[in-house]
Amino acid sequence: MAAWLGLNGVLLIAAYLLGSTPTGYWVAYRVKNVDIRKHGSGSTGATNVLRVVGKKAALFVLLVxxxxxxxxxxxxxxxxxxxxxxGAIAPVEVLQVWQPWMVTLAGLAALLGHAKSIWLMTGSARSPELTTGGKAVASSLGVLLALSWQIGLATIAIFALVLSISRIVSLSSMLSAILISVLMLGTHQPLPFCLFAIAATxxxxxxxxxxxxRLLSGTEPRLGQQVQPSD
Known part of the structure; x- marks a missing residue:
């Protein structure tokens, strides 16, 4: 039992560290020598990278x-x-029961790492006011695709449809997030997956x-509006 619990702990730490990879921060610093957290929305996600750095960098950040x-x-x-x-560490029946829960917890750990990256809290990247990462939309999509690729693809389709109509990334992201819960519950996915969907939304x-x-005030930037880094 101790070995099994220890293994689960190691797996969750690994998931957090994978999620912690501050792709947007590193790419912006590499390409334009700027701290992405000090420009645009302050997020290290692909949308802010698109505004501050450019399309190619944003696409790379999104994929990673x-x-x-x-x-x-x-x-x-x-x-x-x-x-x-x-047949090691724990009985097969126990593993089958716990696997969906551990998969879900690993997804949450990765999202936590993306939003609160350990790499942004240490070393040269550290700043008391700048310890947050991205808004976890892309990473949430990654978790969703790993849990249920069908629901993941449906979410992408809705995101693309809303974006093509509104040209507003944040609105598309939020509507897609709401759809995740609707689809998970509507297709009777395992309980841990449904709880993840609700929490993610x-x-x-x-x-x-x-x-x-900004959406309510009409000031939310539309796709293609680029924010120039300030000195």
Missing amino acids: DILKAVAAITVVRGTYESIGTL AYVLFRHRSNID
Whole structure:
């Protein structure tokens, strides 16, 4: 039992560290020698990178932020399947019950790492006011794709549709986040997946508080409006 609990702890730490990779911060610093957290919305996510750095950098950040969340889920799922095959550490029945819970917890750990990256709290990147990362939309999509690729693709389709009509990334992100909960509950996914969907929806909406204010005031930037880094 101790070995099994220890393994789960290691897996969650690994998921957090994968999620903590501050892709947007590193790319912006590398390409334009700026701290992305001091420009635009202050987020290290792909949307702010698009405004401050450019399209190619934003696309790279988007892909990596999705893939790091997928990797966190894949590591946990692969480990559980491996130890289940070997019959080690815990009975197969126990592993089957706990796998969806651990997969979900790993996804949440990756999202926590994205929003509160350990790499932004240490070393040269550290600043008392600048310890947050992105708004976890791309990483949430990565977790969703790893949990249910069908729902993930449906969410992408809705995001693209809303974006093509509104040209507002934040609005598309929030509506997509709401859809996640609707689809997870509507298709009767495992309980941990449904709880993740509800938590992810609430979290994305919470992280977009300032965007909601700008949407209501009509000042939210539309796609293509670039923010120039200040000196």
